[in-house]
Amino acid sequence: MKRSVALATGIALLSSVASAQTVVVTPAAPQGWGANSLSGVGAVGITTTQARGAGGGAGNGSLELTGTGSGDRTRFTIGTQAQGGFGLLNQLSTLSFDWYRSSSSTASAWHVPVFRILVADPGNAITYREIIWEYDYQFNSGNNTAPTDAWQNDVNLLAGNWYTNAALNAGTCSSLYGNNCLSYPDNWGFSSAAYVLGFSIGTGSGWSGSFQGFADDVAIGFGNGPVTRYDFETAAVPEPASLALLGTGMMMLLAMARRRV
Structure with a gap:
């Protein structure tokens, strides 16, 4: 016995x-992640500047994002072309990441790494749409100055406000962004068939000055399924x-x- x-x-x-479900993402083994820039300026990559590991433990890297000037939209993206994508949008149950803003940044005080979801919606007239989480969207008014030189861990993005560039019949959640600002899971105006094609971390757009920030430990889960955590490292660390x-x-x-x- x-x-x-x-x-x-x-x-x-x-x-x-x-x-x-922890997936270590390195330059040699990016696990489907890749860098791109819609403006041609700025840089994003895994570096040792703010090295850390999964869960804030020991590690040798994190994702670094830098840029100078207005309109920079550098980002680090994971996507899929598979039918059904990563899963149904209305089944997205876990979405969080760690972020860090360096005090060397001269960009607006609210500017931190930005998180985006790319959605395909075969049941909606607008087939593809991006929904965007930014620190600034979490404030109707008052002090929206972001903390600096310290990691903000396991930030629950589904508990926050998001922005889209197309009105979706959502209620107002920010005086700055009107009906284009959405709260999860209030439908977000998508049909029940909407699914997630990709996720990205970037520097945002519409800002000026310089920016240096970092991101790590991205957690994604759908329904009752397992949560996958992406740990950015310069080399694999058990x-x-x-x-x-x-x-x-x-x-x-x-x-x-x-x-x-």
Whole structure:
């Protein structure tokens, strides 16, 4: 009986490691992510400037975004052309990331890394649409100055306000952006068939001055399915927790094998 329990425990521990959803994104293995710029200025890439790991632990990199001048729309994107995309928009249940603004930035005090969702909606007249999260959209008025020189961890984007460049019959959530500003999950004006084609982190647009910011630990999940965390590193780093579980599981299985000999 004890052997059966130990065997089951060892297998369960190994299975939990195998099903872990942290994906390490590196320049050599981008895992579907890529850089692009709609304005031709600015830069985005994985660097060691603000190195950290998944969950804010030890690591060797993070995503760095820099730019100078108005209209910069540099971004780092993951997308898919598969039918149904990553999943239905109305099933998006987890969406968060960590961000950091450097005090060296001279851009507007509210400017931090921007998060976008690209949506395809076969049940709507406007087939493709981008919805955008920015720090500034979270304030109707008052102090919207962003913290600097400190990571803002696990920022829950689904609890915030978003902007789209097409009116979607949504209620007003910001005096600055009127009916184009949306709150999740209030339908967002999409049909039930709308699905997610991609996600991106960028520098936004319509600003001036210089900007340096960072992002990491992007968490994405749909419905009751697993949550995938994307950890930006300059090189692959095994997760300490996963290594510990792997070691424990293997030791238990090895012990069982020795007893049978």
